[in-house]
Amino acid sequence: MAYVLRRLLEMVPVLLVVVVATFFLAHAVPGGPFDKDRPLPAEVKARLEAYYGLDQPLPKQLGNYVVHLAQGDLGPSLKYPGWTVREVIGSRIGVSCALGFVSLFIAVLIGVPVGVLAASRPNSWLDRVPMGFTLVGICVPSFVLGPILALVFALGLGWLPPCGWGEPEHFILPALTLGLITAAPLARLTRGSLMEVRSLDYVRTARAKGVPPLRVWFVHALRNALLPVVTYLGPAAAGLVSGSFVVESLFDVPGMGRLFVTAIINRDVMLILGTTIVYAAALLFLNLAADLANAALNPKVARGR
Amino acid sequence: MNAPVVESLASESGWQRFRKDRAAVWSGWFLLAIAAVCFLSPWISPYPYMEQNLAQSAMAPSSAHWLGTDLLGRDVLSRLLQGGMISLFVGLIATAVALVLGICYGVFAAEVGGRAEDLLMRGVDVVSTLPLTLIVILATVVFGQNLPMIFLAVGGVSWLTMARIIRNQTRELKGSQFVQAAESLGQSRWGVFRRHYLPNLAGTIAVCATLTVPGVMLLEAFVSFLGLGVKAPMTSWGLMIKEGADIMEECPWLLVSPSVVFALTLLSLNFLGDGLRDAFDPRSSRK
Numbered sequence: 001m002a003y004v005l006r007r008l009l010e011m012v013p014v015l016l017v018v019v020v021a022t023f024f025l026a027h028a029v030p031g032g033p034f035d036k037d038r039p040l041p042a043e044v045k046a047r048l049e050a051y052y053g054l055d056q057p058l059p060k061q062l063g064n065y066v067v068h069l070a071q072g073d074l075g076p077s078l079k080y081p082g083w084t085v086r087e088v089i090g091s092r093i094g095v096s097c098a099l100g101f102v103s104l105f106i107a108v109l110i111g112v113p114v115g116v117l118a119a120s121r122p123n124s125w126l127d128r129v130p131m132g133f134t135l136v137g138i139c140v141p142s143f144v145l146g147p148i149l150a151l152v153f154a155l156g157l158g159w160l161p162p163c164g165w166g167e168p169e170h171f172i173l174p175a176l177t178l179g180l181i182t183a184a185p186l187a188r189l190t191r192g193s194l195m196e197v198r199s200l201d202y203v204r205t206a207r208a209k210g211v212p213p214l215r216v217w218f219v220h221a222l223r224n225a226l227l228p229v230v231t232y233l234g235p236a237a238a239g240l241v242s243g244s245f246v247v248e249s250l251f252d253v254p255g256m257g258r259l260f261v262t263a264i265i266n267r268d269v270m271l272i273l274g275t276t277i278v279y280a281a282a283l284l285f286l287n288l289a290a291d292l293a294n295a296a297l298n299p300k301v302a303r304g305r
Numbered sequence: 306m307n308a309p310v311v312e313s314l315a316s317e318s319g320w321q322r323f324r325k326d327r328a329a330v331w332s333g334w335f336l337l338a339i340a341a342v343c344f345l346s347p348w349i350s351p352y353p354y355m356e357q358n359l360a361q362s363a364m365a366p367s368s369a370h371w372l373g374t375d376l377l378g379r380d381v382l383s384r385l386l387q388g389g390m391i392s393l394f395v396g397l398i399a400t401a402v403a404l405v406l407g408i409c410y411g412v413f414a415a416e417v418g419g420r421a422e423d424l425l426m427r428g429v430d431v432v433s434t435l436p437l438t439l440i441v442i443l444a445t446v447v448f449g450q451n452l453p454m455i456f457l458a459v460g461g462v463s464w465l466t467m468a469r470i471i472r473n474q475t476r477e478l479k480g481s482q483f484v485q486a487a488e489s490l491g492q493s494r495w496g497v498f499r500r501h502y503l504p505n506l507a508g509t510i511a512v513c514a515t516l517t518v519p520g521v522m523l524l525e526a527f528v529s530f531l532g533l534g535v536k537a538p539m540t541s542w543g544l545m546i547k548e549g550a551d552i553m554e555e556c557p558w559l560l561v562s563p564s565v566v567f568a569l570t571l572l573s574l575n576f577l578g579d580g581l582r583d584a585f586d587p588r589s590s591r592k
Contacts, residue, residue, distance in 0.1 A: 010431070014431050014435075018435060021440065022439075022440070022443065025440070025443045025444060025447050026443065028447045029443070029446055029447050030447070030449065135572065135575070136568075136572070138575065139519070139568050139571040139572040139575060140564075140568045140571075141523055141526065141527070141567075141568075141571075143526070143527065143530045143543070143546055143547070143550070144546060144564040144567065144568055146550070147546075147549070147550040147553055147560055147564070148564070150553070151553055151557065151560070155553070155554055234434065235433075235434075238434065238436060241436050241438070242436070242438040242527065245438070245527075245531060246527065246530060246531070249531065250550060260439065260442075261442075261531055261533070264442065264443065264446055264533065272443065275439075276436065276439050276440075276443075279436040279439060280435050280436055283434050283435060283436055284434060284435075287434045
């Protein structure tokens with residue numbers, strides 16, 4: 001418990017650094033949110049900037065922002081008048097979360113069994129063929145796999161809609177793209193870790209004393225072998241975040257990734273800050289969750305604290 | 306006088322091991338070939354990469370245009386070569402940036418030791434959990450999407466793994482007897498770094514660098530794919546894949562050729578990196 005509390009407290013300075021860095025970067029982006037094709041009258045622009053507090057010196061703006069942030073207020077959006085950043089993000093975050101979790105689920109569902117299968121018959125075709133595919137999976141980025149899947153399943157076979165959002169079948173291609181990309185390293189990790197564990201003494205002992213092979217495999221070996229896989233889920237989530245940028249713009253999914261990209265294009269400073277903070281916080285929490293799951297599985301880690 | 310002999314023997318056996326790894330050797334040749342045609346593209350590309358010919362827009366591959374033309378009638382092969390030059394260039398320079406940062410940070414952390422070292426490495430752990438792609442995108446836009454800034458931004462977030470590995474190795478070296486001997490003979494910190502750390506870290510650094518290049522190229526392609534990286538009329542493989550994906554229904558060849566070349570390049574870089582690691586760094590390959 002004390003450990004969790006310490007980790008949570010550790011997040012505060014980290015997030016603060018993220019806020020400061022993003023704040024100055026976002027304000028340094030050339031062009032402002034009120035620059036249109038036809039320039040606004042100078043007074044109107046000045047009034048707008050005064051209204052949003054953008055005319056104050058940067059350090060003061062940063063101070064105000066942090067004070068509001070501490071109260072959970074992410075400020076107003078500059079490009080969607082009348083909306084707060086919290087409302088804009090709130091309307092998008094569900095989509096991205098659902099997509100992320102389904103992709104992670106697909107990745108685990110494919111990656112772990114493939115890794116187990118490959119490790120059960122090392123150097124046979126059961127090992128070589130899937131591992132060859134995972135190598136391809138690691139080298140084919142999401143922005144290549146996505147169009148290929150769309151080309152085959154939507155335009156070639158016509159089974160699925162190529163893009164759009166709202167129906168359940170719109171979910172399949174984006175989630176599959178992200179899931180397959182993440183499954184590849186998971187499968188390699190599972191295989192490598194199982195290969196290491198299966199040569200350890202305790203596994204040999206279990207086999208020698210007559211434990212049925214499948215039980216040795218799943219109860220004795222796999223439990224330990226999954227530790228690095230669980231740890232990897234934290235970084236994998238980070239990969240899903242950047243993957244979701246691509247997939248969301250590719251398949252027209254109204255999620256957070258596209259929100260961030262449009263916020264940059266629109267120079268909506270407040271929205272850029274808000275999305276970055278939400279992403280950073282989410283990733284920090286996911287990593288903490290992965291570490292806690294690891295401790296739950298591995299008494300050595302738990303005692304080591 | 307003995308040291309060079311031992312070194313050459315060790316590296317020779319490394320090269321022999323490397324040569325047996327057929328996938329790695331072929332990857333190496335493939336990469337050399339790709340790099341050669343891309344960097345020679347100003348002289349050998351069949352058309353100027355910017356030349357528009359609207360009369361021949363969106364043509365499928367033919368004998369005049371081996372990989373077809375895009376919507377503005379530009380030759381895809383010529384653009385592929387020019388885009389490859391940019392992509393490889395970013396890969397190399399940004400890796401160099403990451404290399405310098407990673408070595409400095411890693412060696413520094415191992416040198417100061419104690420609580421400061423713990424704090425520095427904990428910092429690396431924390432930073433690597435952050436959504437760095439967002440920061441890269443922001444930084445590229447802020448600094449005007451020009452090449453030097455893309456190098457810096459991409460390299461600036463790619464040094465974390467490097468710092469971790471270098472620090473571990475340096476710590477081992479620091480405890481070794483020959484470093485202690487050099488120190489007790491009064492060699493300066495800089496001297497120890499230059500004469501003892503760097504030569505012993507060289508293998509690790511080479512392997513690390515090879516394995517960093519694909520990640521760096523991926524990051525650049527990703528930023529360009531979102532339309533926030535390399536700017537027209539220049540191009541890079543990431544940008545070409547994006548342009549191809551936008552009109553893949555009508556002109557699939559615009560998507561296929563850059564995707565295939567990009568994926569093959571990444572695959573070869575990974576094979577080459579793994580091969581080098583297995584040959585020159587037997588300790589880490591066992592993991």
